Amino acid sequence: MMPGKTIINIENLSVQRQGRVVLENISLSLKCGDTALLTGPNGCGKTTLLRSIAGFLPASEGRITLFGKFNSSREWKKQCHLLAYVPQEELISPFPVSVEEMAAMGTAGLKMSRAERQKRTEQALKDTGCWEMRQRSYFSLSGGEKRRVALARCLGQKAHLLLLDEPLSYLDTKARKSFIAVLEDIRKQYNITILMVTHTENELEEGSWSRFHFKDGLIEHTQGVRL
Amino acid sequence: MMELLTFPPVFRGFISLMAAGICFPLTGIFILRLNLLNMRFMLMHGVMLAGAVALSFSMDPLLTAMGINLFLVLLITIMSRNSSMPTGVLTTFFMVLSVGVAMTLIYRSKVPVQDTMGLLWGSIFALTARDNHLLLLFCAVILLFVLIWYRQIGAVLINPETARTSGVNEPFLFYAIMILTGLTIAFAMRLVGALLLDALVLLPAMTAVYFSKSMKSMFLTASVSGFIFSLSGFFLALIFDIPVSSGVILVGGVIFGLTFSVRFLYEKYK
Numbered sequence: 001m002m003p004g005k006t007i008i009n010i011e012n013l014s015v016q017r018q019g020r021v022v023l024e025n026i027s028l029s030l031k032c033g034d035t036a037l038l039t040g041p042n043g044c045g046k047t048t049l050l051r052s053i054a055g056f057l058p059a060s061e062g063r064i065t066l067f068g069k070f071n072s073s074r075e076w077k078k079q080c081h082l083l084a085y086v087p088q089e090e091l092i093s094p095f096p097v098s099v100e101e102m103a104a105m106g107t108a109g110l111k112m113s114r115a116e117r118q119k120r121t122e123q124a125l126k127d128t129g130c131w132e133m134r135q136r137s138y139f140s141l142s143g144g145e146k147r148r149v150a151l152a153r154c155l156g157q158k159a160h161l162l163l164l165d166e167p168l169s170y171l172d173t174k175a176r177k178s179f180i181a182v183l184e185d186i187r188k189q190y191n192i193t194i195l196m197v198t199h200t201e202n203e204l205e206e207g208s209w210s211r212f213h214f215k216d217g218l219i220e221h222t223q224g225v226r227l
Numbered sequence: 228m229m230e231l232l233t234f235p236p237v238f239r240g241f242i243s244l245m246a247a248g249i250c251f252p253l254t255g256i257f258i259l260r261l262n263l264l265n266m267r268f269m270l271m272h273g274v275m276l277a278g279a280v281a282l283s284f285s286m287d288p289l290l291t292a293m294g295i296n297l298f299l300v301l302l303i304t305i306m307s308r309n310s311s312m313p314t315g316v317l318t319t320f321f322m323v324l325s326v327g328v329a330m331t332l333i334y335r336s337k338v339p340v341q342d343t344m345g346l347l348w349g350s351i352f353a354l355t356a357r358d359n360h361l362l363l364l365f366c367a368v369i370l371l372f373v374l375i376w377y378r379q380i381g382a383v384l385i386n387p388e389t390a391r392t393s394g395v396n397e398p399f400l401f402y403a404i405m406i407l408t409g410l411t412i413a414f415a416m417r418l419v420g421a422l423l424l425d426a427l428v429l430l431p432a433m434t435a436v437y438f439s440k441s442m443k444s445m446f447l448t449a450s451v452s453g454f455i456f457s458l459s460g461f462f463l464a465l466i467f468d469i470p471v472s473s474g475v476i477l478v479g480g481v482i483f484g485l486t487f488s489v490r491f492l493y494e495k496y497k
Contacts, residue, residue, distance in 0.1 A: 055391075080394060083392055085388065085392045087388065090386060090389065095384065095436070095442075096436060101441055102385070105382045105385060105389070107378075108378040108381065108395050109393045109396070137440040153393075157393050
């Protein structure tokens with residue numbers, strides 16, 4: 001991706017859910033390689049914003065542009081794999097799936113040869129430190145390992161924009177540090193734009209992340225904070 | 228005993244049961260994973276409505292059941308995906324409505340109730356050659372669907388939203404899964420009846436979901452278990468002169484119970 005290119009541009013976005021206004025007049029912009037945190041109290045609309053960007057929730061007002069295309073347009077749908085979304089829980093109820101299969105899901109919607117698919121999945125598993133556990137059942141993994149497998153799925157997809165919804169929640173310090181180390185590595189290696197909802201800020205690399213903080217329905221933007 | 232297979236109805240029934248045993252559990256996985264148990268129950272009532280319609284208007288019961296289930300499943304899927312109404316509410320509404328319409332038809336057209344209820348029992352030996360061909364064609368469609376879209380189906384079963392962002396045509400696959408589920412219930416009702424349909428569709432899928440560690444092994448285990456349950460159930464039924472559907476559920480139930488117990492004990496005392 002070209003450095004400096006606008007990846008996300010949100011203008012005056014409002015979103016309603018079941019008649020209730022959850023987001024009102026939100027504007028936000030991220031350029032290629034930017035990394036930002038979405039912070040704020042519970043229920044302020046952080047997850048709603050991520051889901052709106054991903055196209056799961058329609059905007060009642062305003063618009064979201066991703067890589068120069070409206071996120072509800074046909075043109076965007078043809079290249080929607082450029083965005084990868086990691087929900088709080090990837091797989092809620094037990095279901096037999098191996099780590100390798102889970103990571104390969106990132107390439108499920110892309111046309112490519114079997115060899116290319118395997119190569120991409122293998123590289124993604126290695127980049128995230130999941131290669132050794134590829135044969136294991138996904139449900140036998142710890143919380144931190146599951147989050148790293150989710151990153152492997154995004155890398156296999158070759159996404160240029162990651163939307164991560166509270167990936168650090170419920171992880172102990174060691175697992176958080178391990179996840180953040182992998183995230184920083186892939187960010188530097190692939191120049192990926194990242195927007196992450198989190199409550200845990202002080203373990204991220206100093207100055208490399210900016211922050212969008214929800215407060216009283218408005219967003220405060222702080223550049224290069226100690227994150 | 229093998230000479231029984233030389234009789235065309237028995238042979239047709241045997242072939243149909245084996246094909247259904249291999250393919251229907253694949254749909255069972257969709258039902259379990261996407262939590263379509265309510266939907267399946269509603270579709271069984273749809274088949275009952277189809278029975279009443281078929282008898283009232285002298286139509287083909289299997290084709291009518293396929294048509295009504297297809298209509299119901301598409302209607303509910305469209306409504307649930309385009310509104311905030313929960314699928315459970317919709318399926319319950321249409322289930323009750325199906326029974327109400329069926330009873331009205333039975334009363335007005337003076338169809339004997341037991342004839343309609345008889346359709347709920349099903350019988351693999353009552354299949355016509357055309358039913359048999361339709362069933363084999365449908366089984367081939369299920370197999371091809373799973374083989375061609377294996378990865379994309381997996382992504383939808385794991386998480387429909389992340390599947391969509393990875394470029395999977397999730398709406399198409401979801402509709403296809405719902406249509407296959409509706410038609411599977413229609414065929415399974417004709418084959419083994421309402422009461423034992425789960426032995427053919429769900430029990431092998433449950434066995435697979437419970438004992439597999441990967442998606443590939445789950446789909447394979449479901450098909451292999453379905454085939455083993457059907458084959459053993461068929462011959463058990465011939466040996467002990469019991470209904471084939473009972474034979475299938477007995478074999479399936481015993482195998483599932485045994486493997487479940489062995490695994491439970493292994494995990495407890497390992």
